[in-house]
Each structure stands twice: as structure tokens, then as C-alpha cells.
Amino acid sequence: RTPPGSSVGALHIFRASPKYDDTIVIGGPPCQAYSLVGRVRSRGKVGYVPEEDARHYLFREYIRVLDKLRPAAFVMENVKGMLSSTVESRLVFEMLMEDLSSLGTGHAHHYELRAVRVEDGKASLQEAAQPSDFIVHSEAFGVPQRRHRVIIVGIRSDLAGRAADAEIAVSGMARTVRDVIETMPVLRSGISRGRDDAAAWRGEVLDAAKLLAGISKGKDNRALREAFLTVSERVKENPPTVRAASRLPDGYGTSNDELLQWIERPQLRAIAQHETRGHMASDLGRYLFAAVFGTVRGYSPKAADFPLVLSPDHRNWHSGVFNDRFRVQLADEASTTVTSHISKDGHYFIHPDPIQCRSLTVREAARLQTFPDDYLFLGNRTQQYVQVGNAVPPFLAKQIAMLVLKAVN
Template sequence: MSELKFIDLFAGAGGLSEGFVRAGFIPVAHVEMNKDACDTLRTRTAFHWLKENGRAKEYYDYLQGNISRDELWSKIPQHLIKSVINTEISEETLPSIFDQIDAELATDTVDLVIGGPPCQAYSVAGRVRKDMTDDPRNHLYKHYVKFLTEYQPKMFVFENVPGILSANNGHYLQLIFDAVGEAGYELELKVLNAQDFGVLQDRKRVIIIGWKNNLDLEYPQFDKVEMKFEIAKHLFNDLPKINSGQGHWGVSEYVGKTNNYLESTGIRNGINFTTQHISRLNNENDLEIYRIAVDKWVNDGKRLHYAELPERLIKHNNTKTFTNRFQVVNHKGVSHTVVAHICADGHYYIHPDINQNRSITVREAARIQSFPDDYFFESSRTAAFKQIGNAVPVLMGEGIANKIRQMIK
């Protein structure tokens, strides 16, 4: 069959898109308001074009610091760079976005729209912090639906946090259902967990899948991937052992052999190095807390409660809420959910190896999100962490994409 083409809205760093590309879909455009994420998408777009044309070495030259980012981007057709549209989706910008997408499409059609509006307005944590009733992000779904009306894709995938189910007592969700129905689509939703797709992370997401009314379809059944792998043994063990404040933004060579998990997931994909294996520098107070937290978790299987610390280590007056502010990544099972707040501090993502005594690196966070090791997050360590925390795990995206491909065929 002909190539299946998709538009990615609120694309972030491209985790969901990467999964669809792996499944054989072709991106027509990515729309994202964050510049750093757009730069990441452009760099990844360059990788895919160079690889498809037998020139992957030129991408790896960039990772190794042999050429600049502008030189990398100049090596591919410039319409592909322009297909990453760095703008906020709003009533004012929609005509311009449509014009740019139309120029990229030419006479082709769009088979699929994917993506999910920013989740802060729907998240439980966001609603705790402030009244989100008037937050304009609550209504971004209306713009999403306008892409369905404009391009009439066969199907769409709408991703968001579980909090969308209860936001405003389910009112926002009903508005989405009504708007999609008026646009001529049927839809169903389920709460899916990334670990069921082989991701070493407990990450639940609402996945809404829709299709045009004239298609005889129903929500797909996903086979659960049986998990037999552990983070310390299978996900982190081949990376250089570093301490707080150490590592490299550029090249880090592997210190261990690959394994079935890294190979089968495509995290390690043929080259002998990765990048962005760099950790934060922590103060001595935090490092002592890290040692206590790791010892308690690894040896006793218990989480550290902040109020239990020696008084000299307690620096926050509030010891009754957020008592799990220091949490170790589960070394034997799957990680707790990686969120964007990892960009602000790493206390919630402490490495389980007490000898390394640090929070996890950018590369380790990316691996927990199942990004391949040659995926490069642009701009800075803080920006990279934020992009990773906001992303859909690649393996989850690929699993969804494979089912969608079958449904369209």
C-alpha cells in the first residue's frame, strides 16, 4: 500500500512520532511551540533522511562534534526542516499552519493526526496548584479537532494524562467527545500503561483513538509485553559509571556489552557510543540524603520519608506533604513515572547505585522513556530533561502505531 502520512500536533520532542516512523508512517509536519523541542525534531528529521539515503555517518559526525548543527541541517532537503513548525496553535496561527502543511503535502492526503495538548491543565497536580478552570490549555482540543475537519484523516490518536478523565468532573472529556463527533468521527478511549508495551516505566496515559464514521472499526486490543528485565541490570549497566556532576554532553563510549532488552527495543542500535550521559552536580547535604535513600530502598525495600531524616539534613520546613521528595529509581523492576519536573531537580530520580551517588543522567532518563541512544535532545541539560519528561515513550508509540497501521490497511 502507499505510504501512510501523519501530522503530529503538540509534538514535543517527538517520542510518539518516533514510534510512528518506526512503524512505517511518514511525518508531513510537526507542530510544537517550544523552540528547543523543535530543534530536537529537526535534528531527528535530519537523522532519518540521512539514514534512509545511506548517509547516517554524517549524522554521527554531528553527535561526535565534527560538524555543527547548522551544517547537519543543511545536508537534507530544506522543506523537511521547515516541516517542523515552531509556533503555538491558536485561532490566529491556524491559517498560517495550514498553509505550511499544504505546501508540504502538495497533492497528497493525510491519513492520520496524532498528538495531545499540554497536559498541565488536566493533571491532578496542576489542579492542586491553582484553579485551572480558565486555563486556555483546557480548550486546545478545539484546535486539534480543526485539523480533523481540515484534513479529514482516516484516523487520529489523542494522548493525555489520566487526569483528563476527572477534570471538571469529566466535563472537558465530554466536550472533546462532542466536538469529535460533530467533525464526523467515532472514538473510544482506554487508559494504557507504557510498561505493557515493554517500557521499563510505570506510566499510565489516556489514549483516545478515533476513526471516520464510515469506517467499520473498533478500539484495538494490545497484547501485553511480558517484562523480564530490570533497570540496573539491563537498562543502565553498559553506561559509564559516573558520580555527581560528572559525565559528558557529547560522546560517552559504552563500558559493557549490549543485551537482549537494549537490542530488541532499539535503544542500542549499532554504534559504539551514546551522548548526553551527564549528571547534575549535587551539594553534600543532598548527596548524604541520596545515600540514605538508596540504602533504605536497595537493602530494606522501603522508601525514604523526608521527616525521618536526621534533623541536620532537613532543609524544608514542610515535612508533612511531599514526604517522598527523595525517591530512588527501582533497580529491580520498572521506574516510577518520569515527568517534566525532572528538569528542575533530580531528587525524585536517584540512581540506585550507591557508589555513583547521584540523580540519573539525561541519557538514563531517555532510556527509561525508551528513546534510542542516538536520539539527541537539543539546547541544554535542563531543556533535554523537560523534553524527555513530557514525551510519550517511543515503544508505546510504536506499539500503538503498529495497530493503527493494521486498522487503516
């Protein structure tokens, strides 16, 4: 494990025997220099020179390990932005592929590079015709998240003949946010400033629902108005609690669903790390609006869709820069990519249930990443969110591991 909150690249070496012939190396260099967000931040730094940023070249440390160990196979993972990142007027990905292709110079064997391809419910390792062939879509493997990453598999040439026919059946069923978080205990958000108790929360949500129902006028907004009134009635009759976090849902651990069998652990007596964070009272109305809008309209609202009364006190709110400042995860679709930014404020990860009026908990984010419920994250809650967001979905990793094992065995 990397330290809590760490964003360094991970390198894992598995050895079945003392011989390097039985070694498989799995990992990837840190992605901050390649990610689109990281590149934007770097451009904003005065005097930033990409060629002087050592992070661009950390992939060579990975290659140095490969050259020393000469493993049977390796798996290299990174963000999709690596395909378009440039340094020294060259694409970083071109430099990477050149270095990987030169592995084995002076040795008996080189490495054949393969892309993970999914077709007709089966995954196999194929030669890539273009860089984009190395992009793996997590949702094609039954992960309830649109997470797209570059994954390169290298097979040592003396073993590559075995890899040609290797394939596995994948869990390619389209999975949604609802599939993995609907059974979680219902929780209300906390209030980060001022009075934080059930009565205060109930009052804030009821006031917001009444206000939004009142301004949702006209034929086009009738469904929104009715939804806000429904929320108001439900909150009055059965408001959620902030203390139901650990309770196991009915039927927990008994599902025949492959993904839930992977996530749920029958031996557990409670669900850990499913506690709400506190939100500003002014944000509760925005979360409520986003969740109702997403339920009724089928997409997350943009800044222009929010009523003026909910506009944050930010001069750039209407500039288009913050179009997706508040994003609800739609219940009947795969989630957007769970990133470490969820540790900051949660605005991009609003729960789809309007009654709960909050962002996702650590455990809900972990479930979208397909971490089993008995996997505990270390450190404080911010560090836990960072670890969840920086991870490769374990359910995806398991399937790629099975494919690589079959390819070299």
C-alpha cells in the first residue's frame, strides 16, 4: 500500500519462485504530469517549463525496473491524458513506446506489447493499431463507472506465442450507480457551519424544497415542481438519520449478482466508512435541486439550469468555467470517473437520492470503484477519499490479472 493520501505511483512485483522467469510486474508512474487537470495546474505556474518537470520522465524508472527484472510479463497503467501529453515537442506516449520496444536490446528476448480488447463478452490481448487501442473502458468489464485508462501489457517474446489465444469471459453487463449504492443505509447530510441537528437539517431542506417548488412554474417545469413537493412530503413523514451508517441492509451478502458477491462480505456485522460529511446550508438547496433535476430530466444540470436564487457567490458562475460545478451521479447510469477531487468538497459527486441531500460517502465511492466492503482505508476521511479516487477498480484489476495469467501460463 502507498501511505494514506499519497499520490505516488504504485509498483507491485509478484514472484512465484526465486527465478525472475516467474515474475510479473504491475504498476504505473505518477500521473499528475499527464492528467488534463494536472497539465492545467502546471500551465498556471509562473515560469513552469515542462522539460524541467521530472515527473514527465518517471516512466523511465518503471522501464529501468523492467530491464533489470526481465519479468515474464508486465502491466503498465496510466491516465488517458498520457496519450496527448507532450514534452520536448514530442508526445510522451511516443517516447514511452520507443523505450518499451527497445527493452531486451542485448538480451535473448524482447517484449511484445498488447492492448486489452473486449469483444462479444470476451477479453483478449491484441496488437494495437493506434495509441487509442490501449484505452480500457472500465464499464466494459462490469464496473459501474466510466473510468477510461491506458493499460499496456507486455509479454516476453519467448512466451508471447501463448498469449495469442488467451481470452477470458468478462463481466460486461452494463452496471449503474443504483446497482451498488441503492442498498446502502439512507443518511442525511451534516451541516458544516452553524447548528447541526435533525431539526436544523429538516428545516433547511423543507425551506429549499418549498422555494424550488414555488419557482418551478409553467408546463415544462411541472414534473420538477411535483418532485420537489414529493421530497417535501417524504422529509416531513420520514426524514433520514445521520446515524444509520453501520446498519447492514436486508439481504446483505445473499445476492446472486456477480458484482454484489464481489463487493458484499457475508461475515461483516456492519458497514464501515459510510459516514456523511458536513455541507454548508446554502449547498443543501443546490444538492437538492441537482438530484431532483437529474431524476426528472435524466442528466446533471449545468450552471445555466440552476435558478438564480441558488447561484453561488462566485463571479465566474455564469462564465461557463464552472458549468459542471455541481454534478449529480445519475442512478440509472454508470458514474463519472471517481477522482481524488472527491476529497475536496463532493460537489462533483452528489448522491442521486434527493431525500439524502449530500455527496457520496467514502464507502459509496469505494463501491463505485468496486472495492469490497471489508477493505478499510487508512488515515482521516480526506485521505480515505484520495486513496479511493487514485485506485484502479479492483473488479477490473482482477479480470485483467486473470487474462495476463492465462496469457503466460
